Amino acid sequence: MRTIVVGGGLAGLAAGLDLVDAGQAVTLLEARPTLGGAVQTLPERDGDPSPPPDNGQHVALGCFTAYLHFLARIGQSGAVSRTRLALPVIAADRSVSAIAPGLAALLRYRHISFSDRLTVVRASRRIAAFDPFDHDDETFASLLLRLGQSREAIDRFWDVFIRPALNLRSDEASAALGIFTVQTALLGGGGASDLLLPAAPLGEIHGDAAGRALAAAGADVRVNARVVGLEGDAAVLGDGHRVDGDAFVVALPPAESARLLGEPTPLLDDSPIVSVHLLVDRVILHFPLAALLASAAHWVFDRGRITGRPPANRQYLTVVSSGAPELAATRGRELVGIVARELTERLGSAELLWSRVSREPAATFAGRPGTAALRPGPETSRPNVVRAGAWTNTGWPATMESAVLSGQRAALALTAVANRVEA
Numbered sequence: 333m334r335t336i337v338v339g340g341g342l343a344g345l346a347a348g349l350d351l352v353d354a355g356q357a358v359t360l361l362e363a364r365p366t367l368g369g370a371v372q373t374l375p376e377r378d379g380d381p382s383p384p385p386d387n388g389q390h391v392a393l394g395c396f397t398a399y400l401h402f403l404a405r406i407g408q409s410g411a412v413s414r415t416r417l418a419l420p421v422i423a424a425d426r427s428v429s430a431i432a433p434g435l436a437a438l439l440r441y442r443h444i445s446f447s448d449r450l451t452v453v454r455a456s457r458r459i460a461a462f463d464p465f466d467h468d469d470e471t472f473a474s475l476l477l478r479l480g481q482s483r484e485a486i487d488r489f490w491d492v493f494i495r496p497a498l499n500l501r502s503d504e505a506s507a508a509l510g511i512f513t514v515q516t517a518l519l520g521g522g523g524a525s526d527l528l529l530p531a532a533p534l535g536e537i538h539g540d541a542a543g544r545a546l547a548a549a550g551a552d553v554r555v556n557a558r559v560v561g562l563e564g565d566a567a568v569l570g571d572g573h574r575v576d577g578d579a580f581v582v583a584l585p586p587a588e589s590a591r592l593l594g595e596p597t598p599l600l601d602d603s604p605i606v607s608v609h610l611l612v613d614r615v616i617l618h619f620p621l622a623a624l625l626a627s628a629a630h631w632v633f634d635r636g637r638i639t640g641r642p643p644a645n646r647q648y649l650t651v652v653s654s655g656a657p658e659l660a661a662t663r664g665r666e667l668v669g670i671v672a673r674e675l676t677e678r679l680g681s682a683e684l685l686w687s688r689v690s691r692e693p694a695a696t697f698a699g700r701p702g703t704a705a706l707r708p709g710p711e712t713s714r715p716n717v718v719r720a721g722a723w724t725n726t727g728w729p730a731t732m733e734s735a736v737l738s739g740q741r742a743a744l745a746l747t748a749v750a751n752r753v754e755a
């Protein structure tokens with residue numbers, strides 16, 4: 333069977349690999365000049381430190397089993413460094429306390445009162461027993477308040493990791509996704525909450541490596557190939573060329589997917605991620621990464637150290653702010669000023685030597701209450717066409733894990749169709 337995969341993000345790449353490994357003839361069509369979709373390294377500019385910045389720091393977790401399988405398949409298991417979760421959280425008074433897995437560690441988290449820590453432990457035990465999808469009708473914050481959490485515990489504990497994980501504040505995010513995240517990562521055990529940080533540029537270890545793996549397995553991978561229409565037996569490209577196929581995987585963001593499939597646009601809003609990359613003239617962050625409480629700069633990463641290339645007597649940092657539309661709308665120089673000020677106030681003074689901003693207005697869909705029902709599965713109205721993408725109904729928030737999982741499920745659904753046709 334000739335299968336065409338439309339979209340070269342992680343979902344399309346994962347689907348393509350599974351299909352080619354199952355013996356199908358695969359052609360992958362990607363609109364952009366590079367593969368990897370939302371997981372990209374920025375085009376290099378003069379003066380960039382080494383390695384060049386990514387479009388945003390990507391963090392995977394130990395519970396991302398499909399993503400880890402994908403990395404292994406493309407020969408990149410060694411390209412992420414894995415550490416046990418021990419997230420230093422820096423408060424406005426510069427005091428530091430760490431979030432670590434396990435209920436005993438929660439009791440040692442000093443940024444909330446001891447009585448709040450006890451209620452956090454009690455709430456975690458209750459959350460462990462919930463079925464996430466019974467709770468898609470309310471926000472995670474409203475559930476937490478019902479479970480006796482104070483506003484302070486929400487702001488100074490839960491939102492520290494829920495906001496980057498769901499790319500929304502607990503006040504906005506569906507409780508289903510909040511519960512899922514707590515159960516799967518924080519309480520998952522067995523290294524589920526381990527942090528996996530890319531030790532090399534994202535483009536190299538995702539799009540480039542997956543493209544090579546696909547080509548080595550016999551797939552035809554084409555970039556700069558925007559699909560503008562799907563007909564019965566062909567994908568039609570923007571330049572009018574047709575690429576013939578018997579089956580199709582549509583691995584695109586929601587609106588583009590609906591357009592190609594002739595479906596109504598899913599009522600899923602976008603949520604932005606803003607990343608500011610900075611080179612400063614001295615070391616001010618003494619951890620590989622940290623979260624900042626009550627700051628526009630949510631998490632800060634020592635990119636030089638994480639990639640094994642710390643610049644001498646300087647520090648190369650990436651600051652990520654998740655689900656913050658007000659920052660996404662702030663102009664470049666002003667944004668750099670805000671973020672640099674927040675960092676130096678919290679970490680110590682330093683001279684800014686270089687900066688670069690990366691804005692992703694549609695980094696993920698906004699997983700608000702009521703969105704579970706808006707996320708379709710792989711099947712479409714046509715038996716030879718399946719859908720994939722981090723936004724589809726994997727149960728996961730829009731993460732790399734969700735993207736890979738959706739691609740694998742789409743490939744499985746198509747393989748089942750092919751087997752039925754052959755039988």
Ligand SMILES: Cc1cc2nc3c(=O)[nH]c(=O)nc-3n(C[C@H](O)[C@H](O)[C@H](O)COP(=O)(O)OP(=O)(O)OC[C@H]3O[C@@H](n4cnc5c(N)ncnc54)[C@H](O)[C@@H]3O)c2cc1C
Nearest residue numbers: 339341342343363369370388390391559721722731732735
């Ligand atoms: C800045 C940023 C930070 C993030 N941080 C994290 C993180 O820390 N951890 C985490 O797990 N996840 C993170 N994510 C989310 C994660 O990257 C995405 O959920 C995932 O990569 C989406 O993959 P996808 O394949 O579903 O979609 P996409 O990556 O959007 O891929 C879709 C592809 O389709 C292509 N395309 C679109 N239209 C067409 C067309 N007509 N024809 C052909 N091709 C087309 C696009 O160019 C794109 O390459 C982050 C995302 C961003 C943007």
